[in-house]
Amino acid sequence: MSYQALARKYRPETFDRVVGQTHVTTTLRAALRKDKLSHAYLFAGPRGCGKTTVARLLAKAINCLENREGDPCGTCDTCQAIAAGNYLDVLEIDAASNTGVDNIRELRDMAQYSPSEGSNRVFIIDEVHMLSKGAFNALLKILEEPPARVYFCFATTEPNKIPRTILSRCQRFDFRLMSRDELGERLNEIASAEDTVLEPAALRLLVSMAEGSVRDGLSLLDQVIAGCDGSIAEQDVVDAFGLVRSEVYLELNEAIVARDAARALRLVEELAASGQSLDEFSRGVVTGFRNLLLLKIDPELAPMVDLPPDLVERLRQHADHFSEQDLLALIDLAGTHFERIHRSTQPRILLEASLVEYCRFESRVLLSDLARRLEALGGAPTGAAGGGGSVRPAPAKPATPPRASGGSSAKPASRAAATVGDTDDPWTRLIDDLMRRCPRVASCLMLGRPQVDLDAGRLTVEFGPDKKFQVKTIEADCPTIAEAATAVWGRPLKVVLGLGDTGQTESRREEIRQEVAPTHGEELQQARAEDPALDSLVDLMGGEPLPESERENWKSGD
Ligand SMILES: [Zn+2]
Numbered sequence: 337m338s339y340q341a342l343a344r345k346y347r348p349e350t351f352d353r354v355v356g357q358t359h360v361t362t363t364l365r366a367a368l369r370k371d372k373l374s375h376a377y378l379f380a381g382p383r384g385c386g387k388t389t390v391a392r393l394l395a396k397a398i399n400c401l402e403n404r405e406g407d408p409c410g411t412c413d414t415c416q417a418i419a420a421g422n423y424l425d426v427l428e429i430d431a432a433s434n435t436g437v438d439n440i441r442e443l444r445d446m447a448q449y450s451p452s453e454g455s456n457r458v459f460i461i462d463e464v465h466m467l468s469k470g471a472f473n474a475l476l477k478i479l480e481e482p483p484a485r486v487y488f489c490f491a492t493t494e495p496n497k498i499p500r501t502i503l504s505r506c507q508r509f510d511f512r513l514m515s516r517d518e519l520g521e522r523l524n525e526i527a528s529a530e531d532t533v534l535e536p537a538a539l540r541l542l543v544s545m546a547e548g549s550v551r552d553g554l555s556l557l558d559q560v561i562a563g564c565d566g567s568i569a570e571q572d573v574v575d576a577f578g579l580v581r582s583e584v585y586l587e588l589n590e591a592i593v594a595r596d597a598a599r600a601l602r603l604v605e606e607l608a609a610s611g612q613s614l615d616e617f618s619r620g621v622v623t624g625f626r627n628l629l630l631l632k633i634d635p636e637l638a639p640m641v642d643l644p645p646d647l648v649e650r651l652r653q654h655a656d657h658f659s660e661q662d663l664l665a666l667i668d669l670a671g672t673h674f675e676r677i678h679r680s681t682q683p684r685i686l687l688e689a690s691l692v693e694y695c696r697f698e699s700r701v702l703l704s705d706l707a708r709r710l711e712a713l714g715g716a717p718t719g720a721a722g723g724g725g726s727v728r729p730a731p732a733k734p735a736t737p738p739r740a741s742g743g744s745s746a747k748p749a750s751r752a753a754a755t756v757g758d759t760d761d762p763w764t765r766l767i768d769d770l771m772r773r774c775p776r777v778a779s780c781l782m783l784g785r786p787q788v789d790l791d792a793g794r795l796t797v798e799f800g801p802d803k804k805f806q807v808k809t810i811e812a813d814c815p816t817i818a819e820a821a822t823a824v825w826g827r828p829l830k831v832v833l834g835l836g837d838t839g840q841t842e843s844r845r846e847e848i849r850q851e852v853a854p855t856h857g858e859e860l861q862q863a864r865a866e867d868p869a870l871d872s873l874v875d876l877m878g879g880e881p882l883p884e885s886e887r888e889n890w891k892s893g894d
Pocket of ligand 1: 402408409412415
């Protein structure tokens with residue numbers, strides 16, 4: 337006896353046996369019981385989810401001699417003839433290969449003849465969206481005045497390509513992909529009917545590959561069953577389809593965390609040597625980062641990660657080494673790489689380059705996150721936790737003391753002990769204020785020598801002849817400077833920037849520098865010096881202060 341494909345052998349004989357489409361089958365059975373059938377049905381949905389199976393069941397139920405409560409009996413002569421494709425009044429047409437108007441005219445002619453006595457004619461048109469415009473018009477003519485005892489069942493994966501005029505004459509059912517559980521149950525059931533034990537890990541793989549399509553699931557099962565004797569393990573599935581073992585992706589994660597590009601490259605070598613698809617691997621890398629992101633967002637999302645519990649546990653530990661921002665960026669990168677690798681004639685080289693890029697990936701850790709993590713570890717540096725300014729962006733309000741007042745600072749005592757609020761010098765106060773809000777302006781401005789004419793309401797800042805560029809840089813910021821100056825001197829001041837013979841002296845500049853708020857880089861240096869834990873953490877993560885512009889983005893996205 338010739339081998340019969342599982343999908344065929346286990347094709348449902350009753351509506352009850354159709355998995356995952358009860359919303360369709362209950363309605364159809366009710367219509368059959370009450371004899372309220374529509375002349376045209378449209379079954380829309382992804383491939384392999386049972387549209388033609390249900391169409392055939394409907395054709396049988398309409399014609400079955402022993403119709404039981406809307407279900408075909410499956411055993412009467414009619415049912416058997418339909419199942420074998422020998423029943424003259426049930427016609428299956430594949431629109432993909434019969435797109436023309438002639439085919440439909442032929443069909444129309446056939447529809448005009450009465451079906452044989454006691455029978456109903458059912459036309460099943462698969463992939464109906466492939467019909468030509470002319471064919472649709474011919475079809476429409478029939479649907480406008482359907483002959484008695486003639487029914488149409490259209491199946492399509494692309495209902496949006498069907499003319500509205502046709503759609504409006506059909507009763508439409510949307511088929512859905514099967515859930516993992518439904519598909520797993522069905523595959524298990526069929527495996528045991530075939531006297532085969534399907535190990536859970538193997539089943540998980542098959543279900544994952546079938547992507548919700550029962551037909552695909554069964555044809556995959558067909559292939560593994562053919563080469564096994566009584567039991568199917570994960571390795572059988574991996575071997576049968578040249579899959580990449582899940583562990584490989586975890587090894588890649590470890591290489592990325594360790595920034596060990598050589599290790600990642602050796603993975604490629606191993607995959608290539610064992611003849612595995614690099615294309616599939618690069619697709620799997622995207623999924624791998626996606627899995628990490630899910631676990632990062634919420635460990636409770638583990639059921640959505642398609643891996644056995646022990647691997648999920650390992651993955652959870654990996655997730656600790658990435659920030660959400662990292663993973664979003666990595667998914668983006670890996671997606672782009674996959675596209676390129678997929679289309680390339682040199683997939684291996686591109687894959688290797690992509691892995692090196694992941695291993696060299698600059699971690700986008702928010703300094704505020706670092707501080708938070710430290711706090712969680714119980715080792716918050718006084719500078720970081722207290723002043724808020726050490727590793728977070730400087731506070732906008734100068735009223736907040738920017739630094740901790742402890743004496744443990746590695747900086748000169750004058751920097752740590754006194755806030756600028758204590759200084760009598762208004763120019764220093766002005767620079768300090770600006771340093772917190774716009775360090776770019778402050779660091780340029782402090783190169784100039786100030787002259788205040790309170791009577792004239794004017795602050796003139798004179799720069800040396802070599803500082804043209806700096807003056808140009810902050811020209812547009814004069815209103816900001818004026819506003820800050822007005823606050824410092826307590827009366828309205830205009831700001832005039834000018835080039836003169838000399839600017840601020842080096843020593844005076846250094847004096848001011850010592851007094852004013854530190855830059856972000858300096859803040860970080862200071863916090864690291866004060867706290868060895870933060871120091872090693874920053875080393876470990878390779879963290880650096882973000883440029884001011886990016887910092888704003890992070891803050892607003894926080
Ligand atoms: Zn029957």
